[in-house]
Amino acid sequence: MFETAIAGSLPKPAWLAETGKLWPKWQAEGTALDQAKLDATLLWIKCQEDAGLSVIGDGEQSRQHFVHGFLERVAGIDFEHKVEMGIRNDRYKAMVPQVVAPLSLISRVHGAEARFLRAHTTRKIKFTLPGPMTIVDTVADRFYGDRVKMAFAFAELLNQEALALQAEGVDIIQFDEPAFNVYMAEAADWGVKALERAAQGLRCTTAVHICYGYGIQANIDWKKSLGDEWRQYEQILPALAASAIKQVSLECIHSHVPAELMALLKGKDVMVGVIDVADERVETPEEVADTIGRALQFVPRQHLIACTNCGLAPMPRAVAEAKLAALAAGARLADERLAAAAG
Protein backbone atom coordinates (compact mmCIF):
# COMPACT_ATOMS: atom_id res chain seq x y z
CA MET A 1 0.00 0.00 0.00
CA PHE A 2 1.14 3.52 -0.72
CA GLU A 3 1.80 5.58 2.36
CA THR A 4 -0.35 8.69 2.67
CA ALA A 5 0.38 11.90 4.56
CA ILE A 6 -0.46 15.58 4.72
CA ALA A 7 2.17 18.25 4.06
CA GLY A 8 1.48 19.88 7.43
CA SER A 9 -1.27 22.33 8.27
CA LEU A 10 -5.03 21.81 8.46
CA PRO A 11 -7.77 24.43 8.95
CA LYS A 12 -8.45 25.51 12.51
CA PRO A 13 -12.03 25.03 13.74
CA ALA A 14 -13.98 28.30 14.09
CA TRP A 15 -14.01 27.95 17.90
CA LEU A 16 -10.19 27.87 17.96
CA ALA A 17 -9.24 30.67 15.58
CA GLU A 18 -10.50 32.87 12.77
CA THR A 19 -11.20 30.80 9.68
CA GLY A 20 -9.96 31.29 6.13
CA LYS A 21 -6.81 33.13 7.21
CA LEU A 22 -3.12 32.32 7.17
CA TRP A 23 -2.42 34.40 10.32
CA PRO A 24 -5.68 33.88 12.24
CA LYS A 25 -6.44 35.43 15.61
CA TRP A 26 -7.07 32.95 18.45
CA GLN A 27 -10.61 32.81 19.88
CA ALA A 28 -9.48 32.13 23.48
CA GLU A 29 -6.55 32.88 25.78
CA GLY A 30 -4.49 31.30 28.52
CA THR A 31 -5.31 27.77 29.63
CA ALA A 32 -8.59 27.83 27.69
CA LEU A 33 -6.58 28.41 24.51
CA ASP A 34 -4.10 25.64 25.38
CA GLN A 35 -7.01 23.25 25.86
CA ALA A 36 -8.74 24.37 22.65
CA LYS A 37 -5.54 23.77 20.64
CA LEU A 38 -5.29 20.19 21.92
CA ASP A 39 -9.03 19.61 21.36
CA ALA A 40 -8.61 20.69 17.74
CA THR A 41 -5.54 18.46 17.40
CA LEU A 42 -7.56 15.48 18.65
CA LEU A 43 -10.32 16.25 16.16
CA TRP A 44 -7.87 16.22 13.25
CA ILE A 45 -6.09 13.06 14.43
CA LYS A 46 -9.49 11.34 14.28
CA CYS A 47 -10.30 12.83 10.84
CA GLN A 48 -6.95 11.74 9.40
CA GLU A 49 -7.38 8.23 10.82
CA ASP A 50 -10.96 7.99 9.56
CA ALA A 51 -9.84 9.10 6.10
CA GLY A 52 -7.32 6.27 6.20
CA LEU A 53 -4.03 8.20 6.17
CA SER A 54 -1.00 6.18 7.25
CA VAL A 55 1.03 9.10 8.60
CA ILE A 56 -0.68 11.41 11.09
CA GLY A 57 0.20 15.02 11.89
CA ASP A 58 -1.05 17.57 14.42
CA GLY A 59 -2.37 19.77 11.60
CA GLU A 60 -0.36 22.62 13.18
CA GLN A 61 -3.38 23.46 15.35
CA SER A 62 -1.19 24.94 18.09
CA ARG A 63 0.66 27.54 16.05
CA GLN A 64 -0.65 30.68 14.47
CA HIS A 65 1.72 30.43 11.52
CA PHE A 66 4.23 27.76 10.51
CA VAL A 67 7.26 30.01 11.05
CA HIS A 68 6.21 32.24 13.94
CA GLY A 69 5.04 29.28 16.06
CA PHE A 70 8.71 28.39 16.40
CA LEU A 71 10.05 31.93 16.75
CA GLU A 72 7.82 32.63 19.75
CA ARG A 73 10.06 30.32 21.85
CA VAL A 74 13.33 31.87 20.71
CA ALA A 75 15.23 34.41 22.83
CA GLY A 76 16.98 37.20 20.93
CA ILE A 77 13.88 38.14 18.95
CA ASP A 78 11.93 41.34 19.51
CA PHE A 79 8.24 40.65 18.95
CA GLU A 80 7.17 44.02 20.37
CA HIS A 81 8.55 46.05 17.49
CA LYS A 82 7.60 44.31 14.27
CA VAL A 83 8.67 45.84 10.98
CA GLU A 84 7.28 45.50 7.49
CA MET A 85 9.48 43.38 5.26
CA GLY A 86 9.20 42.03 1.73
CA ILE A 87 9.50 38.26 1.98
CA ARG A 88 10.11 35.48 -0.59
CA ASN A 89 12.00 37.95 -2.77
CA ASP A 90 9.38 40.67 -2.18
CA ARG A 91 6.44 38.54 -3.30
CA TYR A 92 4.50 39.86 -0.33
CA LYS A 93 4.91 42.23 2.57
CA ALA A 94 4.53 40.97 6.11
CA MET A 95 4.95 42.46 9.58
CA VAL A 96 7.84 40.46 10.98
CA PRO A 97 9.71 40.40 14.33
CA GLN A 98 13.36 41.44 14.51
CA VAL A 99 16.43 39.47 15.56
CA VAL A 100 18.24 41.78 18.01
CA ALA A 101 20.57 39.51 20.05
CA PRO A 102 22.20 36.04 19.98
CA LEU A 103 19.56 33.37 19.48
CA SER A 104 18.72 30.64 21.98
CA LEU A 105 15.68 28.54 22.88
CA ILE A 106 13.67 29.83 25.86
CA SER A 107 11.99 26.45 26.30
CA ARG A 108 10.74 23.48 24.34
CA VAL A 109 8.63 24.57 21.39
CA HIS A 110 6.31 21.70 20.50
CA GLY A 111 6.80 19.23 23.37
CA ALA A 112 3.19 19.28 24.55
CA GLU A 113 1.76 18.81 21.05
CA ALA A 114 4.19 16.03 20.15
CA ARG A 115 3.48 14.08 23.33
CA PHE A 116 -0.26 14.60 22.81
CA LEU A 117 -0.04 13.38 19.21
CA ARG A 118 2.01 10.34 20.23
CA ALA A 119 -0.46 9.49 23.00
CA HIS A 120 -3.50 9.58 20.69
CA THR A 121 -2.52 7.56 17.65
CA THR A 122 -0.65 4.33 17.11
CA ARG A 123 0.10 5.20 13.48
CA LYS A 124 3.32 6.85 12.34
CA ILE A 125 3.46 10.51 13.33
CA LYS A 126 5.08 13.40 11.51
CA PHE A 127 6.00 16.73 13.00
CA THR A 128 6.82 19.85 10.98
CA LEU A 129 9.28 22.64 11.73
CA PRO A 130 10.19 25.63 9.58
CA GLY A 131 13.52 25.26 7.77
CA PRO A 132 16.43 27.60 8.53
CA MET A 133 16.43 29.39 5.18
CA THR A 134 12.70 30.04 5.30
CA ILE A 135 12.97 31.37 8.86
CA VAL A 136 15.76 33.73 7.83
CA ASP A 137 13.48 34.96 5.05
CA THR A 138 10.63 35.62 7.50
CA VAL A 139 12.39 37.72 10.19
CA ALA A 140 14.26 41.02 10.05
CA ASP A 141 17.94 40.82 11.00
CA ARG A 142 19.30 43.59 13.21
CA PHE A 143 22.08 41.52 14.76
CA TYR A 144 23.87 38.89 12.63
CA GLY A 145 24.30 40.96 9.47
CA ASP A 146 24.69 37.77 7.44
CA ARG A 147 21.92 35.46 6.20
CA VAL A 148 24.09 32.33 6.29
CA LYS A 149 25.34 32.95 9.82
CA MET A 150 21.82 33.60 11.04
CA ALA A 151 20.50 30.51 9.23
CA PHE A 152 23.05 28.30 10.99
CA ALA A 153 22.18 29.90 14.34
CA PHE A 154 18.53 28.97 13.75
CA ALA A 155 19.56 25.52 12.49
CA GLU A 156 21.20 24.77 15.86
CA LEU A 157 17.99 25.65 17.70
CA LEU A 158 15.89 23.62 15.28
CA ASN A 159 18.23 20.70 15.88
CA GLN A 160 17.73 20.91 19.66
CA GLU A 161 13.96 20.85 19.20
CA ALA A 162 14.12 18.08 16.57
CA LEU A 163 16.22 15.81 18.82
CA ALA A 164 13.70 16.33 21.62
CA LEU A 165 10.79 15.54 19.27
CA GLN A 166 12.54 12.34 18.25
CA ALA A 167 12.90 11.38 21.91
CA GLU A 168 9.16 11.88 22.30
CA GLY A 169 8.46 9.24 19.67
CA VAL A 170 8.04 11.34 16.52
CA ASP A 171 8.69 9.09 13.49
CA ILE A 172 9.21 11.76 10.83
CA ILE A 173 10.56 15.27 11.31
CA GLN A 174 9.89 17.54 8.35
CA PHE A 175 11.43 20.94 7.72
CA ASP A 176 9.42 23.33 5.54
CA GLU A 177 11.52 25.23 3.04
CA PRO A 178 9.31 27.11 0.57
CA ALA A 179 12.17 29.63 0.30
CA PHE A 180 14.19 26.98 -1.59
CA ASN A 181 11.98 27.58 -4.64
CA VAL A 182 12.70 31.30 -4.52
CA TYR A 183 16.46 31.43 -3.86
CA MET A 184 17.53 28.38 -5.82
CA ALA A 185 21.25 29.15 -6.08
CA GLU A 186 21.51 29.98 -2.37
CA ALA A 187 19.49 26.89 -1.48
CA ALA A 188 21.89 24.65 -3.39
CA ASP A 189 24.88 26.55 -1.99
CA TRP A 190 24.12 26.80 1.75
CA GLY A 191 20.37 26.21 2.29
CA VAL A 192 20.69 22.42 2.12
CA LYS A 193 23.75 22.51 4.43
CA ALA A 194 21.81 24.56 6.99
CA LEU A 195 18.99 22.03 6.68
CA GLU A 196 21.40 19.16 7.35
CA ARG A 197 22.67 21.03 10.41
CA ALA A 198 19.06 21.21 11.65
CA ALA A 199 18.69 17.45 11.09
CA GLN A 200 22.11 16.48 12.49
CA GLY A 201 22.13 13.34 14.65
CA LEU A 202 18.50 12.42 13.96
CA ARG A 203 17.87 8.69 13.59
CA CYS A 204 14.18 9.09 12.82
CA THR A 205 13.07 9.81 9.25
CA THR A 206 13.90 13.32 8.08
CA ALA A 207 11.99 15.22 5.42
CA VAL A 208 11.85 18.55 3.64
CA HIS A 209 8.78 20.17 2.10
CA ILE A 210 9.32 22.51 -0.83
CA CYS A 211 6.31 24.07 -2.48
CA TYR A 212 4.99 27.07 -4.32
CA GLY A 213 3.00 28.18 -1.29
CA TYR A 214 -0.56 28.32 -0.09
CA GLY A 215 -3.31 29.26 -2.52
CA ILE A 216 -3.34 32.93 -1.51
CA GLN A 217 -3.62 35.69 -4.12
CA ALA A 218 0.04 36.82 -3.91
CA ASN A 219 1.14 33.26 -4.64
CA ILE A 220 -1.37 32.77 -7.44
CA ASP A 221 -0.09 35.98 -9.10
CA TRP A 222 3.53 34.88 -8.62
CA LYS A 223 2.84 31.48 -10.16
CA LYS A 224 1.38 33.20 -13.21
CA SER A 225 4.74 34.96 -13.66
CA LEU A 226 6.71 31.70 -13.69
CA GLY A 227 5.81 30.65 -17.22
CA ASP A 228 4.49 27.37 -18.60
CA GLU A 229 7.14 25.14 -17.08
CA TRP A 230 8.33 25.53 -13.50
CA ARG A 231 11.88 24.20 -13.34
CA GLN A 232 12.92 25.67 -9.95
CA TYR A 233 13.22 22.17 -8.46
CA GLU A 234 15.81 21.29 -11.09
CA GLN A 235 18.34 23.58 -9.41
CA ILE A 236 17.86 22.32 -5.87
CA LEU A 237 16.97 18.63 -6.12
CA PRO A 238 20.53 17.47 -6.97
CA ALA A 239 21.81 19.04 -3.73
CA LEU A 240 18.96 17.40 -1.81
CA ALA A 241 19.60 14.05 -3.49
CA ALA A 242 23.19 14.25 -2.21
CA SER A 243 22.06 15.28 1.29
CA ALA A 244 21.26 13.25 4.41
CA ILE A 245 17.55 14.17 4.23
CA LYS A 246 15.46 11.05 3.47
CA GLN A 247 12.14 12.37 2.14
CA VAL A 248 11.29 15.27 -0.15
CA SER A 249 7.77 16.69 -0.45
CA LEU A 250 6.94 18.27 -3.82
CA GLU A 251 3.99 19.86 -5.62
CA CYS A 252 2.58 17.83 -8.45
CA ILE A 253 -1.16 17.99 -9.19
CA HIS A 254 -2.24 21.06 -11.20
CA SER A 255 1.32 22.31 -10.97
CA HIS A 256 3.49 23.34 -13.91
CA VAL A 257 6.39 21.37 -12.48
CA PRO A 258 7.55 18.82 -15.10
CA ALA A 259 7.06 15.38 -13.51
CA GLU A 260 10.40 14.13 -14.85
CA LEU A 261 12.23 16.39 -12.36
CA MET A 262 11.26 13.88 -9.66
CA ALA A 263 13.80 11.51 -11.22
CA LEU A 264 16.51 13.81 -9.81
CA LEU A 265 15.65 12.45 -6.35
CA LYS A 266 16.95 8.93 -6.93
CA GLY A 267 17.18 7.03 -3.66
CA LYS A 268 14.91 9.42 -1.74
CA ASP A 269 11.32 8.94 -0.70
CA VAL A 270 9.21 11.42 -2.64
CA MET A 271 6.06 12.84 -1.08
CA VAL A 272 4.13 13.55 -4.25
CA GLY A 273 1.51 16.29 -4.03
CA VAL A 274 -1.72 14.74 -5.30
CA ILE A 275 -4.11 17.21 -3.63
CA ASP A 276 -4.32 20.82 -4.80
CA VAL A 277 -4.40 23.40 -1.99
CA ALA A 278 -5.24 26.36 -4.24
CA ASP A 279 -8.60 24.99 -5.40
CA GLU A 280 -11.58 24.15 -3.20
CA ARG A 281 -12.88 21.62 -5.68
CA VAL A 282 -12.29 18.20 -4.17
CA GLU A 283 -10.24 15.79 -6.29
CA THR A 284 -11.79 12.49 -7.33
CA PRO A 285 -9.97 9.28 -6.36
CA GLU A 286 -9.38 8.77 -10.12
CA GLU A 287 -7.55 12.10 -10.44
CA VAL A 288 -5.42 11.26 -7.42
CA ALA A 289 -4.63 7.80 -8.77
CA ASP A 290 -3.80 9.29 -12.21
CA THR A 291 -1.35 11.72 -10.59
CA ILE A 292 0.27 8.88 -8.68
CA GLY A 293 0.46 6.94 -11.96
CA ARG A 294 2.33 9.81 -13.66
CA ALA A 295 4.75 10.10 -10.74
CA LEU A 296 5.41 6.34 -10.86
CA GLN A 297 7.15 6.86 -14.20
CA PHE A 298 9.90 8.66 -12.27
CA VAL A 299 9.64 7.44 -8.66
CA PRO A 300 9.79 3.75 -7.69
CA ARG A 301 6.65 2.50 -5.95
CA GLN A 302 8.39 1.82 -2.62
CA HIS A 303 9.66 5.41 -2.55
CA LEU A 304 6.34 7.12 -3.37
CA ILE A 305 4.21 8.67 -0.61
CA ALA A 306 0.95 10.31 -1.64
CA CYS A 307 0.67 13.75 -0.02
CA THR A 308 -0.96 17.16 -0.35
CA ASN A 309 0.79 19.87 -2.42
CA CYS A 310 1.09 22.11 0.66
CA GLY A 311 -0.80 22.77 3.88
CA LEU A 312 -4.60 22.96 3.84
CA ALA A 313 -4.77 25.69 6.52
CA PRO A 314 -6.74 28.47 4.80
CA MET A 315 -9.41 26.12 3.36
CA PRO A 316 -12.92 25.54 4.71
CA ARG A 317 -12.87 22.65 7.17
CA ALA A 318 -15.36 20.50 5.23
CA VAL A 319 -13.29 20.87 2.05
CA ALA A 320 -10.13 19.83 3.88
CA GLU A 321 -11.90 16.78 5.33
CA ALA A 322 -13.15 15.77 1.88
CA LYS A 323 -9.67 16.23 0.43
CA LEU A 324 -8.16 13.94 3.09
CA ALA A 325 -10.69 11.27 2.12
CA ALA A 326 -9.89 11.77 -1.59
CA LEU A 327 -6.16 11.45 -0.87
CA ALA A 328 -6.56 8.10 0.87
CA ALA A 329 -9.16 6.77 -1.59
CA GLY A 330 -6.97 7.78 -4.54
CA ALA A 331 -3.94 6.03 -3.07
CA ARG A 332 -6.00 2.86 -2.55
CA LEU A 333 -7.21 3.06 -6.16
CA ALA A 334 -3.63 3.50 -7.44
CA ASP A 335 -2.71 0.41 -5.47
CA GLU A 336 -5.60 -1.57 -6.97
CA ARG A 337 -4.61 -0.47 -10.48
CA LEU A 338 -1.05 -1.69 -9.90
CA ALA A 339 -2.31 -5.01 -8.56
CA ALA A 340 -4.63 -5.40 -11.57
CA ALA A 341 -1.80 -4.54 -13.98
CA ALA A 342 0.41 -7.16 -12.31
CA GLY A 343 -2.39 -9.72 -12.82
Ligand code: ZN
Ligand atom coordinates in the same frame (compact mmCIF):
# COMPACT_ATOMS: atom_id res chain seq x y z
ZN1 ZN B 1 3.95 24.31 1.34
